[in-house]
Amino acid sequence: MSEPPFGAALAGDAGLPATRAFLAGGGMLGGMIRAHRWEDTPLGPPAGWPAALKTLVAVMLGARQPMFVAWGPERTMLYNDAYAPLCGARHPAALGAPFRCVWFDILDEVGPILERAFAGEPTQMDDIAFTMHRNGYPEEAHFSFSYTPVRDPAGRVEGMFCACDEITGRVQSSRRQAFRLALEARLRDLDDPRAVMAAAAEAVGRHLGCDRAGYAEVEADGAHYRIEGEWCAPGMPGLGGRRALRDHAGSVIADFCAGRTVAVEDAGVLPAERAAAAAVYRAIGARALLTVPLVKEGRLAAALFAHARAPRRWTPEEQRLVQEVAERTSSAVGRARAEAALRASEARWRGLFRNMHEGVALCEILRDGAGRPADLRFLEVNAAWAGLTGIPAARVLGRRLTDAIPGIEPFWAETFGRAVDSGMPVHAEYRAAPLGRWFEVIAYRTEPERFAVLFLDVTERKLAEERQALLAREVDHRAKNALTVVQSVLRLTRAPDLPSYVRAVEGRVAALARAQSLLAADRWQGADLRTLLLAELGPFLGGQRLVLDGPLVPLPPLAAQPLAMAVHELATNAVKHGALSAAAGRLAVRWSLRPGTPPELALRWEERGGPPVPGPPARPGFGSRVLEGTVRSQLGGRVALAWETAGLACDLVLPLPGVAA
Template structure:
């Protein structure tokens, strides 16, 4: 969560609190050939961990460059060159020993080892040259494939000893005395028979003998003849060459212990240079040898544990993990059986659930009693100690040994697993023959037992955690607060939708440390430091800081996070929330400011307080946390009629209106919790029984609640009267607009109906009189009917129920085609500019409706610029809306084409913009507008799947922008020539016509019958459905959408298709009834024909549907 320093993370590599461990963790290894520490190979990490645990000065030279890593003891040897040596190449770190170290790297990376005793070098450890002597042991470090990848050195400085030896060499006698006191063993032999002349005490001690001088080596150590020491002495005496041996085994007769020594056989020469004797010097290195051996065993153990971890890492089943573990442990240790068991609740019974057995050994799976294996087994395992038996017959009573022997066990290590003070499980290794168990085997079994069960417990905890996390995320999606989660490293990895909505950031901008982009810069150090502290300690996190909202405002939040831990206390995950406390903070700050101001005024107005209390018109009071008035000023009696004595003896809630009791309780509780309450309103009962509105301010101070209330009843009454007046005014305005609309519609329809009626009357008269010339009256009647149809379409557009005829359209072409019409319409006083976007996407719309909408917008723009004129800019553009941009526009995300009309007129106020699309709303004078234009445009665009948005500022003009969905099909020709349709005759097909209008039902039936179809009719949905469910042949259903009888046309069609799935349906309707035909979308085999229609149009549509 933060790059700031934090307390020690016990899970970081390398672990430990030593100085060099901390330096290694903080060092930037990416600048070396080793690369970042997270990518180090296991071999490097294992060797580093082992080295850091050693108290012996050790340094590791990694890679061909010999990058230096060392422990605390070596840092002391390095002097002032520490810590700059860490991470440097050995050649650069010790330039004065470059040639020496080149040889070391060459031999070590070739797989060889080097050992130097009292190696002399000149080093500049502290800024000046120093002659130093060292015992140096170099060994190769192997990677997982066995290839040498580095060199590890044990550095023992011997400078002081060497200098002491040199000083002692000045005098023979002093040298001999010094030899006697030396910790190392020394002896002097003479002649080819190697007769002892001198031995020091150390030699006596290590040899476990006392009689040396004058005796031959062969006689003193007759039991060492097989160990080649005699042959080495003979070799040195004969060749004159010294022999140095390291880690030589010394096994003395009669001693059970094996010792290890480093020694030197050095020839002694006489004055003539002839070998006359041999000097023996050396050290017992048993402890060091065993430490090295233990180190090798530990490394091997770590490699095995690493292999075991890799083998079981992907397994999610406990038995599978333990089966793999027992097999690998048994094979690695070469035992007869490796098994695991679960203990019963009674701590005696146990079940061996699985085991591995070597060839020749039998499986021991089954149930057993611990007591049957003897008192020692019960005592050791019950106390949490491993049961270690090397020879059951020799160590146990016969009956106890018999239990082991019965299942083929002579030697065993049984490792207990203790959880919450109880023996929970066992893991054991067994051998058929007696066996001396090593400490390494014991340590390995202990480590494997803990790791295996920890792995199983972790898997169980992780599974439970995943379930809990899913439940948490479901809850978090529903909660209003910010919610987030983090793994143990503190890098946030999940947020609920409220965080994205608040911040305006995507997931990639928040995960990890990205969340800090939301935090106020002044708050980051404190928030990060507290988060780092929580991560290291595992304690809950709580911090207040400011978070930036998407609009740039910083708001105060309180962040809280709690760790989810395993049964072993390991942090598995963090779950956190952020709660907005900005308003509370502001209230507290306001209260603090008020308190400060009050404190200042207290000093200034102490004398005036009593007067203010008495004469203030505000209702002042002091209340107890129990809800009793402690004191009230006289204004209470004036406002409510109650006496002071009555007020102070009555709980405040007894005065509150029943509908306001809960809200009053909530407000009072907030004050008791320490939060001020500002402008809270409720109703109090007057002594006369009426209710008075009070507006409250209440603040807690020193355990009491100080209140100020004001009688706002007159204001409330005035607000109520004003709201009623405004509603009445809006209703009157709406009715006035409806009146204008209906009056205009009635006028237009009366004109059209007069033309139709007059034409029909003249046709009737001419037909009756037998006069010719009826054709022009027929034409006049048709023309009037078509104009009436156009009028109804405009009304349907207003009602947003028109049937659209969408076609793939090039918007640039449509605008270009209307440019001349628009210029003529707006007049010469308005400049028109058209800007069509290149590569504009196609759209699918009703072209005529879009043309009407564009013309209407231009006319509105012209009127907004009257009488001075101005300019109109018509612009098209491609728009890609992501989730946030689409949400702001109330659209689905996707691709859209925009059509914008911008004017330089008077602009709109925010209130006008809010109501611009309301039916009947207009800012024009009476008689100059009905308030339907924008409403009709809005209805058409929304029905086309788009949206309309207004951008306007008073005095600076307006932009009306239409968003229409992109269409991926080819653009259809807008002005293709259409041949006059030819109606083909029917072929005897049967058509069912359902319409509640008898005249129209008759006309449709006659037209279809004359064309050659068989026609059946029905006046309503139920009657038609009864026919459809009969055995009658019906090839096509023609139905009105709006029908009586409880079923509309779509419902009839859907019910018909249950019995006749392929039924073709033609809807005829005066408007597109969305609920009836599926929100304007028809299923295959369904089409719609809008009333009124030509007879020819009906015949063509019927023929087309029947031939499909």
């Protein structure tokens, strides 16, 4: 309340005699002091009070800080308006009463301090704690004060003056803040929902000094709840497990469902309509109970509770604190469950990611100054990816594609950039030249500027497709070549009469057919090199001289047919343009076997006597490409062609695994 300055006239102050002028003002307590029958106390009428007491009372009544004076042998108390709330329900009876009668419940702590003041020793306390019953129930209170001895002119201590302040709110606020910070730190480190509930229950139980605290969650049926996290003081039984809501009184259940806090100070004095609930409380050993329900989306979801074995008043501040903890616990439990679900999902994904036979890479796109996809960075790859590419994961993680695989084509960044920009999956097949392998990829955008790629190694399929295409072209080419050979046979065959001519032509065409059938046999198990040469070259000879010179060489199955195709192409070319196109032509095929691992077959094809060779062709023909495809690609060998004026010379070098030198 607002007061006028000391000495200003108040109702009841007018007409005060000079002997009582020091009692002017003072608000409510000023009026009470003026009206009090002091003659019935050891102090006697105010007019006869010592000057020091009058001065102190005047100062006290004019002050806004809580103050009191204890005077005389009985330590009779006088105090001001600001001190009255500190007395609680003991005001106004405390006015004029002995100090020991007012503060009987804390006399053991504060009595010695008072007596030291009357002995002449001042005391300054910044924070002293008491358990007081000033309002009819025990409560913790904190004060800062100074006790100052007051002496008479002779130097004897006649009384004590106290200026004080209750700092309970400040202390509790600081304590609550420390409690919140500690609880927050503890819950933040927990990732198990039950551990979160148990930690919150323990924190509440210890902070409130109660005997049991717990966190319960209501089941989906809405009729039962389960206590998942609980803390109990020594000697207090636990309640963990499943319980029925109907054990509580109907009015209590209604409060729970409405989200209202239920505080029971003494279950032993509950009204008759809550007798069933009282019986439940007795059975669990609780006389005082505080329950804070949590209603989520219109449904009772959980509750945080605290129990005490003795009757207890739950202060509004304690109820607010438990409400805060309940909400914080609910959030932490939700977070822990979400993280647990995420961990489980991630574990499933990790298992799939780790065990997939297909390669998987998670990447982010990198752009140039114009915003175009220019590169990518590897964020994660699985073991299958490393196996498909032959690159260990440690060599690519966190690195750019162009750094991890030098020479890689821009195609990859451009293709994956389309998936990121469009948000649509992109499917492609392309040969990664630096790796020498074909990959089929499907790219998906996962988040802005990031994507996942599924890799399949399709090198064998692509090679098979290439071989199939080559075979189809070879069949077509061979058909045309066969006609050419037949034409050459017809043109070069000489006979004295028509029947002889027919027989010669038929024989050569039949030989050509037999060679073609031999080459078409997919299950050909290999052959001697000389036999293969004779079988392949026989149909092309029209009287020309053939020299075969070299050791016995058993060709392995994988080398026989490609080599036959190569020889066939050389022979076809010789029939069209070289030594086998002229009657005086000569062909020599010489070979040797070089030792090594594996040994190598060195074969030289040399034509003479045919039309003069003007030089190499302007561009490679189909026959040259077949030589490259069979000798280099299929057999891993080397080809060297020399277009000499006297005739074509060709050197072939082939590795022959499994053949003894």
